Amino acid sequence: MQSLLLASALIGLGLYGALTRRDLIAVLASIEVMLGGAQLLLAAYAAVTAAPSIAQGVNLVVLAVGASEAAIGLALVVVLVRRGRRRTEDIEEVRG
Amino acid sequence: MSGLVEWKMGLLAGAPWVAVLVPLVLAAVIAAGVRFWGRAAAPVALIGPLTLVGVGAASLQGGGHGAFEWISAGASVIRLGWNADGLAAVMLLVVGVVAACVMLFSIGYMHGERGYVRYFAILSLFTAAMALLVIASDLVGLFLGWELVGACSFLLIGFWYEKPSAAEAARKAFMVTRVGDSAMLVGMALLWSSTGTLELSKILPAAAGLPHAVVAGVAICLLAGAVGKSAQFPLHIWLPDAMEGPTPVSALIHAATMVAAGVFLVARTWPIFEAAPEARTIALALGTITALGAATIALPQTDIKKVLAYSTISQLGFMFAALGVGAWSVALFHLVTHAAFKALLFLASGSVIHGSGTQDLREMGGLRARMPITAVTWIVGGLALAGIPPTAGFFSKDEVVAQVLHAAPWAGVALMLASLLTAAYMARATRLAFFGQARAGKHGHESPWTMTVPLVVLAALALTLGFAGAGVAGVLGAEAEPLQIPLAALAVGIAVVGGVAGWLFAEDGGQREAGLKGASASVWNAARTGYGYDDLIGRAVVRPMALLARVTDAMADRAGVDGVAEGVGAVARKLGSALSDIQNGDGQWYAALIAAGVVVLLAAVVWVAR
Numbered sequence: 001m002q003s004l005l006l007a008s009a010l011i012g013l014g015l016y017g018a019l020t021r022r023d024l025i026a027v028l029a030s031i032e033v034m035l036g037g038a039q040l041l042l043a044a045y046a047a048v049t050a051a052p053s054i055a056q057g058v059n060l061v062v063l064a065v066g067a068s069e070a071a072i073g074l075a076l077v078v079v080l081v082r083r084g085r086r087r088t089e090d091i092e093e094v095r096g
Numbered sequence: 097m098s099g100l101v102e103w104k105m106g107l108l109a110g111a112p113w114v115a116v117l118v119p120l121v122l123a124a125v126i127a128a129g130v131r132f133w134g135r136a137a138a139p140v141a142l143i144g145p146l147t148l149v150g151v152g153a154a155s156l157q158g159g160g161h162g163a164f165e166w167i168s169a170g171a172s173v174i175r176l177g178w179n180a181d182g183l184a185a186v187m188l189l190v191v192g193v194v195a196a197c198v199m200l201f202s203i204g205y206m207h208g209e210r211g212y213v214r215y216f217a218i219l220s221l222f223t224a225a226m227a228l229l230v231i232a233s234d235l236v237g238l239f240l241g242w243e244l245v246g247a248c249s250f251l252l253i254g255f256w257y258e259k260p261s262a263a264e265a266a267r268k269a270f271m272v273t274r275v276g277d278s279a280m281l282v283g284m285a286l287l288w289s290s291t292g293t294l295e296l297s298k299i300l301p302a303a304a305g306l307p308h309a310v311v312a313g314v315a316i317c318l319l320a321g322a323v324g325k326s327a328q329f330p331l332h333i334w335l336p337d338a339m340e341g342p343t344p345v346s347a348l349i350h351a352a353t354m355v356a357a358g359v360f361l362v363a364r365t366w367p368i369f370e371a372a373p374e375a376r377t378i379a380l381a382l383g384t385i386t387a388l389g390a391a392t393i394a395l396p397q398t399d400i401k402k403v404l405a406y407s408t409i410s411q412l413g414f415m416f417a418a419l420g421v422g423a424w425s426v427a428l429f430h431l432v433t434h435a436a437f438k439a440l441l442f443l444a445s446g447s448v449i450h451g452s453g454t455q456d457l458r459e460m461g462g463l464r465a466r467m468p469i470t471a472v473t474w475i476v477g478g479l480a481l482a483g484i485p486p487t488a489g490f491f492s493k494d495e496v497v498a499q500v501l502h503a504a505p506w507a508g509v510a511l512m513l514a515s516l517l518t519a520a521y522m523a524r525a526t527r528l529a530f531f532g533q534a535r536a537g538k539h540g541h542e543s544p545w546t547m548t549v550p551l552v553v554l555a556a557l558a559l560t561l562g563f564a565g566a567g568v569a570g571v572l573g574a575e576a577e578p579l580q581i582p583l584a585a586l587a588v589g590i591a592v593v594g595g596v597a598g599w600l601f602a603e604d605g606g607q608r609e610a611g612l613k614g615a616s617a618s619v620w621n622a623a624r625t626g627y628g629y630d631d632l633i634g635r636a637v638v639r640p641m642a643l644l645a646r647v648t649d650a651m652a653d654r655a656g657v658d659g660v661a662e663g664v665g666a667v668a669r670k671l672g673s674a675l676s677d678i679q680n681g682d683g684q685w686y687a688a689l690i691a692a693g694v695v696v697l698l699a700a701v702v703w704v705a706r
Contacts, residue, residue, distance in 0.1 A: 019688045027684075088684055 003044035010037030022087050024077045031073070035066045110539060112159050112180035115151040115188060115227040119144030123220035126213060133213045138203045141216040145195035147593035151227075152188030153179035158572055161233055163295075175295065176240075179233035182571035183428070187230035187360055190432055191353050192555070194439045195223050197550035198348040201443050204547040205344055205450055211255060215342070218255075222248035226353055231361065235284050236292040238364070241650045242280075242325070246273055253316060254343040258655040272334040276324015283317025286310060293421045302369040302437035308371075315368050315375035318361060326358030326412045333630050335409055341403040343446030346401060351408045351442050352435035359415045359431050363424045373674075380420025380500075384507040387413030389627075391517035395598075396609065397623040399455050400445045403525045407481065408438055410514060417511060418496045421503035425574035426495045432568060433488035433561050437480035440554035447543045447551065448522040448529060462534035468543045471530045474550040476524050479560040484589045485584075486630065491562035494584050503584070512590055519594030520601070527602040 010033055017030030041064055046055035085091065122144050126137050133140070151159070159180030167174040180188070199219060206212055225248060229241030247270075254266030272380040284294060290310050291299055303311055322328075327335035338350045349355070362369060362379070369375055387410050394406035411434050418427035449455050452463060464471040480489035493515065501508025542548070571577060601608060612620050622628065678689070 015691055019684050019691065090684075091683060092681065 002069060003040060003047075007041040007044065008038045010034065010040060022089065024086055024088060027088060028070075028073050028077055032066075032070060035062075035069075037064070039063065103204060112151050112155060112161075112188075112231045112449050113178050113183070115148045115192075115231065116178075116224050118147040119220045119227065120224035123217050123224060126220060127217040128174055130213045130217070131240075133216075135203075135212070137213045137216040138199060138289070141220045142196060142199050144220050145192045145199060148188045148192030148223065149196065150192075152185045154193055155185040155188065156182065158182070159185060164231065172292075172672065174236050176237050177233035177295065178231045178233050178237070179297070183363060185228045186428065186432060186568060186571055187581075190356075190417050191223065191226045191433045193228065194227075194348055194352040194435055194554075195219070197439065197443065197554055198344045199683075201347075201446065201547050201550040202342070202344045204544045205446050206342060208377060215252075215255060218248055218251050219345075219348070220348065222252070222354075226357075229357060232297055235287070235296065235299075237364075238361070239280070242321075242357065243277065245349070245357065246277070246325075248347050249273075249338070249354055251692050252345040253338045255341055255345065258661075259340070262340040265334075265340040269334040269338050270329055270585075272572060273324045276321045276331055279317045279324075280321025282315045286314050286317065296364065300365065303367045304371045306371070311368060312372045312374050315372035316378065318365055318368065319375050319379055319634075320391075322358030322361045323382060323416075324357050324358075325361070326416070327409050328358070328382050328413060328416055328506070329389060330382075332386060332390065333626075334634060336402055336405045336626070339399070339405050343401065343442060343449060346405070347439045347446065349444030351438040354434060355408060355412060356415075356431045359412065359419065359427055362416075362419045363428055364468055366424050368426075369419070374423065376420050378420075379416050379460050379506055380504060383413045383416025383418075383420055384500075384510045385413070386410065387514040388510045388517075389413075389415060389520065391514040395517060395521040396620050397521075398457050398624075400448060400457050400460075400525060400529060401442075401455055403457075403521060404438070404441055404445060404669070405440075406657065407518065407521065410518065411438065411481070414493065414496050414511060414514070417500050417507055420507075421500050423496070423499040425569050425572045426492070426499050428572060429565055430492035430496050431570050432564075433480070433492040433558070436554055436561050437477045437489055437558040438485070440551060440558050441477040441481065443547070443551055443554065444470050444477060446475075447547050450543050450547065451541050457528040459535055460529040461532045462530070464530040467530075469542060469548045469551060473548075473555040474530065475526060475557040478522040478559055482522050482595055483515060483587060484595075485588060486562060490563035490584075490588070491565050491579075493578065494587050497587055498580055500582050512587070515587060515645060516590050516594035519591040520598030523595040523598030524602040527599055532604075538578065543597065659690070 006032065014030045014032075014034030014037060017033065021027050021030060039059055042055055042059040042062065046052040049055055056059050080086065080091070102537065119141075119625060122141055126133055126141060161177065161179035161181075163175040163177030165173055166176040196588050199216070202215065202219070206215055209215065222245060225241045225244030227241075229238055229245060232238040232241060250270045253269050254263050256262045257266070288294055290303055290306055293299065295635050306314075324331045332377055335350060335355065341345055341350070369379075389407045390410035390413060394403050394410060397403045397406060411430070415427040415434075418424070418430065445455075447467065448460070448463060451467050451470065454460065480487035483490045483493040485491075497508060497511050497515065500511055609620060624629075
């Protein structure tokens with residue numbers, strides 16, 4: 001129960017940060033916090049379910065995917081920051 | 097050789113719709129190549145009327161008939177049929193001969209016009225429409241042709257559409273005939289509802305058996321259509337204005353063929369009128385009023401074409417009077433001869449206008465010496481119109497007057513008075529145009545052969561057609577009336593008196609009429625303006641209608657229909673601009689909306705699974 005509350009808190013805080021922070025690196029960090037919350041949720045689920053191995057396996061896959069995602073996301077942010085676009089307002093490609 | 101001719105005649109008689117198809121295809125072909133044809137349009141277009149003449153000649157002894165299904169809705173079937181009987185054959189010949197003459201004449205008259213090819217395309221279409229009108233074996237096909245000739249008339253009156261008066265005249269002709277056409281449509285609907293068909297071969301035998309009120313209603317409605325098309329009082333006002341069109345058009349459409357379609361319609365549906373004496377009485381009254389009234393208006397006109405226009409209205413009045421007393425074959429005979437001599441007069445006036453450069457009788461004078469062929473043919477036409485033997489007009493008009501006098505003496509006397517005036521205005525116009533001193537310095541010259549040949553052909557017809565009376569009656573299946581010598585002598589005497597009076601009156605080239613004073617001047621001017629009838633219609637009908645149209649425009653159209661349409665648009669636009677603020681290109685804002693959506697969906701799921 002506590003882990004559920006903690007996971008919800010992590011996801012909520014991460015979402016708040018991802019939506020409100022204007023610094024790209026902070027946004028990326030917030031997204032990682034959300035991912036952490038989600039993984040905590042999976043781990044908590046593994047602790048109560050009758051077939052924990054599946055949940056644990058999925059968690060390991062998410063861990064790997066999350067690592068790759070962080071690497072790619074960070075690489076993109078580094079490229080953007082090097083070009084002087086370190087804030088979310090600078091990304092205008094989706095503006096109509 | 098004769099075998100081949102026979103075979104060809106048989107083909108033409110067996111398939112009268114060829115007379116519609118050929119000019120129709122020609123019209124399309126000419127219209128498709130407006131830039132391409134140039135001067136070649138005229139000889140190509142001439143094939144159309146010649147086909148009509150061929151079909152008409154081949155069908156004189158009875159031609160083919162048939163039909164194909166056009167519209168089928170449940171048990172109701174509308175067929176488009178053709179029946180080249182004697183009546184249709186006579187009309188085909190009239191239309192074909194006059195149209196051929198007019199097209200030949202137009203080569204010279206319309207030379208160098210900007211719309212030369214367009215002109216011949218519309219003439220071809222008109223020929224096709226007129227052929228459809230006369231060979232149709234049901235009222236649907238007839239009405240189709242009826243409206244198409246009206247449309248062609250509109251296009252040709254407004255041929256010089258840059259000229260405001262021509263455009264106005266075209267609109268006026270279209271609107272005024274529309275009044276009669278609407279009534280005709282009502283009559284057709286009445287017929288459909290009471291007999292369930294519009295095929296003449298079924299309606300006409302059944303006409304006598306219908307309830308009297310229905311037959312009378314149908315007959316009056318059809319008569320109203322005929323009155324509009326044939327420019328009879330009270331719907332005659334469009335024809336004088338129609339003179340804005342090129343003169344050969346006036347000869348073909350507004351003298352010989354289309355305006356005579358009203359007479360043809362009544363003759364075609366004669367059994368309905370046979371069963372409706374009220375409609376016949378109306379036809380007699382309107383015809384007599386028109387014949388006499390229009391003759392008085394023709395007398396003081398100064399425009400040579402206006403003289404002929406009112407003369408046409410007057411002569412059509414003679415035909416309607418003949419229809420009114422039941423002598424439809426006599427009316428048809430007068431239609432045939434009138435087509436020849438009135439087309440001749442119009443074409444001759446066209447030649448005069450072409451040669452002298454003016455339409456005003458007061459500016460002409462002495463043209464006889466410069467335009468001998470035109471002068472002689474005009475005089476032949478004038479004699480025929482006045483009814484001097486042995487011209488065609490003498491025979492046909494004499495029969496009309498005799499028949500009307502026999503059945504309704506007062507109307508007969510009125511027609512005799514109209515004959516007197518006819519001779520007078522023709523003599524006056526002839527003397528003003530062709531005799532005396534040349535009043536303006538304009539150099540008249542004779543027209544080229546393309547214009548004089550049709551004149552000579554029509555003059556020959558105007559001289560000889562009178563002897564074809566028995567033949568025409570035979571083709572129509574009616575008895576020819578023998579000439580009543582005393583009455584004929586009286587009619588000729590009247591014509592001579594009128595002619596001499598008109599001749600003497602025009603002695604000094606129009607000085608006398610210009611110098612009229614007091615009461616006679618006011619009568620003269622009243623007649624010249626058509627007794628102000630046009631103004632009366634303008635005040636009593638056109639202005640209230642225009643007012644109604646403006647009110648409807650403001651209230652119903654702009655406030656109502658436009659309001660709804662624009663309101664819908666405005667709501668969509670406002671909503672769109674409000675919603676477009678959401679799409680601001682900010683990725684985090686989109687993500688926030690997505691998160692909000694997820695929260696709402698989750699809340700909904702929780703709420704439902706509660």
